[in-house]
Each structure stands twice: as structure tokens, then as C-alpha cells.
Amino acid sequence: MSFWYVFFVIIGIISIIILIFGLPRKKGTRYHNIESLDNPDVVKAFEKMTNFLPFKLLHRKVISRLKKFNPSGKLVDIGCGSGNLITQIAEKLSKLNLVGVDISSEILEHAKKRVVEKKVDKKVAFKNGTVEKLPFPNNSVDFIISSLSLHHWVNPIKAFKEIHQILKENGTFLIFDFRRDSRKFFYGLLTFATKVVVPKALKNINEPLGSIQSSYTPDEVLQLFSQFSFQNAEIKPFLAWMFISGKK
Numbered sequence: 544m545s546f547w548y549v550f551f552v553i554i555g556i557i558s559i560i561i562l563i564f565g566l567p568r569k570k571g572t573r574y575h576n577i578e579s580l581d582n583p584d585v586v587k588a589f590e591k592m593t594n595f596l597p598f599k600l601l602h603r604k605v606i607s608r609l610k611k612f613n614p615s616g617k618l619v620d621i622g623c624g625s626g627n628l629i630t631q632i633a634e635k636l637s638k639l640n641l642v643g644v645d646i647s648s649e650i651l652e653h654a655k656k657r658v659v660e661k662k663v664d665k666k667v668a669f670k671n672g673t674v675e676k677l678p679f680p681n682n683s684v685d686f687i688i689s690s691l692s693l694h695h696w697v698n699p700i701k702a703f704k705e706i707h708q709i710l711k712e713n714g715t716f717l718i719f720d721f722r723r724d725s726r727k728f729f730y731g732l733l734t735f736a737t738k739v740v741v742p743k744a745l746k747n748i749n750e751p752l753g754s755i756q757s758s759y760t761p762d763e764v765l766q767l768f769s770q771f772s773f774q775n776a777e778i779k780p781f782l783a784w785m786f787i788s789g790k791k
């Protein structure tokens with residue numbers, strides 16, 4: 544290996560580290576972004592995007608975190624979208640009775656097709672509903688998971704009340720979402736993705752950039768949580784995302 548090859552590899556690695564960790568965090572105000580997942584063009588474009596590698600890597604992270612909780616019984620995925628995550632959960636974790644809930648009936652049609660294609664349709668059911676009024680009796684759910692949906696919820700206080708109500712005693716929730724106070728590097732990446740990479744239908748609604756701009760900061764989530772009596776409430780912030788968990 545030549546000296547210059549090693550030299551440029553080292554310079555490349557140092558530049559990437561400086562870009563990711565060296566740029567300051569953003570402190571913009573939150574604005575609500577509507578994803579329009581009842582629009583068939585947006586749904587198709589979103590489906591395409593879930594096959595991109597970064598999306599798959601994020602879902603892999605969620606599954607490995609979920610495994611640490613060793614869930615069993617009834618697990619509900621709120622804002623399950625086209626069923627990408629819940630299908631992987633069905634493939635990778637046994638002992639679970641799975642239900643995906645989403646506000647968009649259009650996207651649920653894709654989720655239903657996906658579980659049939661992946662041959663996990665016997666393990667997964669879907670319900671059309673919103674997090675502010677979940678279609679389950681009180682004290683009936685063992686585990687709630689949600690990925691990249693919290694930033695869309697119109698009334699998060701009502702949503703967490705609902706989550707608290709439908710969970711059984713000692714039932715657990717795990718929420719994964721972007722954090723708005725991410726480093727500028729990620730804003731750069733998502734701006735590039737939104738302007739250049741994603742299909743037109745998503746560009747028109749400013750996605751995925753709009754998702755990070757409408758997400759919360761860990762401090763805002765902490766404040767939101769102070770109104771509820773969840774046990775072991777925990778926020779684990781990472782570079783551009785966070786895990787939020789707690790127990791009833």
C-alpha cells in the first residue's frame with residue numbers, strides 16, 4: 544500500500560468525522576409537516592424510499608433496540624406505514640401477536656400486501672386508526688412501538704394519554720424518532736436527499752427534510768413526559784435520532 548493511499552484514506556476519515564461531529568447542532572423552531580399519506584403518489588414514493596439503505600439501517604437499529612426489551616404478547620406498531628418494520632419484527636421475533644395501526648387507509652393496503660408477500664400474514668393484523676384514539680380496549684396491550692411517526696402526531700399529549708391507557712400494567716413502549724436539534728451535517732444530508740434524491744411527490748411535500756424539522760428535541764420530549772406517570776421513562780438521544788421508552 545502506497546504512502547499516499549494511506550494518507551488520503553486517513554484524511555478522508557478525519558474529514559467525515561469533523562463533518563459529522565464538528566458542525567454545531569441546529570436550534571430551529573418546530574413546525575408541523577403533514578405527510579399526506581392518503582395521497583396515492585406520496586404513498587408510492589414513500590414505499591420506494593423505504594427501500595433506500597439509510598431507511599433500512601434505521602429500522603435495523605430499531606429492531607436491535609426492541610430485542611433488548613425481549614417483548615412478548617400483544618405488540619402494537621403505531622404509525623406502521625407500509626408495514627416495513629412490523630414485517631421485520633414478525634420475521635425476527637417470535638412469541639408476538641402483532642397489530643399495525645395507521646391513520647392512512649391507503650398506506651395500510653401496501654402493508655397488507657407486504658405481509659402476504661413475506662409470508663407473515665398469519666402473525667400480523669392491521670387496523671385503521673389514530674394514535675389520539677387507538678382502537679384497543681384499556682389495559683390490553685403488552686408492548687407499543689412506533690418509528691418515525693411521533694413528529695406527525697397532531698396532539699402528542701392526547702397520544703401519550705392513549706398509549707398509557709391501552710398498555711397493560713407494566714406494559715412498555717418504545718418510540719423512535721428524529722431529533723430536531725441534530726447536527727447541521729444531517730440537515731445538509733436531508734436537504735440534499737429532499738432536493739435531489741427522492742421522487743417528486745415527496746419533494747413536493749418537503750420530505751424527508753420536513754420530518755426532521757417537525758420532530759422534537761430530547762428536552763421537549765422530557766417536558767412532555769413530565770405530565771405522565773410512566774415508570775422508567777428514558778430518552779436515549781443519538782446523532783440525529785432518539786429512542787424514547789417507558790413502562791406503565
Ligand SMILES: C[S@@+](CC[C@H](N)C(=O)[O-])C[C@H]1O[C@@H](n2cnc3c(N)ncnc32)[C@H](O)[C@@H]1O
Binds near residue numbers: 672
Ligand atoms: C414516516 S411514516 C413511518 C412509517 C413506519 N413506521 C416506518 O418506520 O417505516 C409515518 C407514519 O405515521 C402515520 N401517522 C401520522 N400521524 C398519525 C396518527 N396521528 N396516528 C397514526 N398514524 C399516524 C402516517 O400515516 C405514516 O404512515
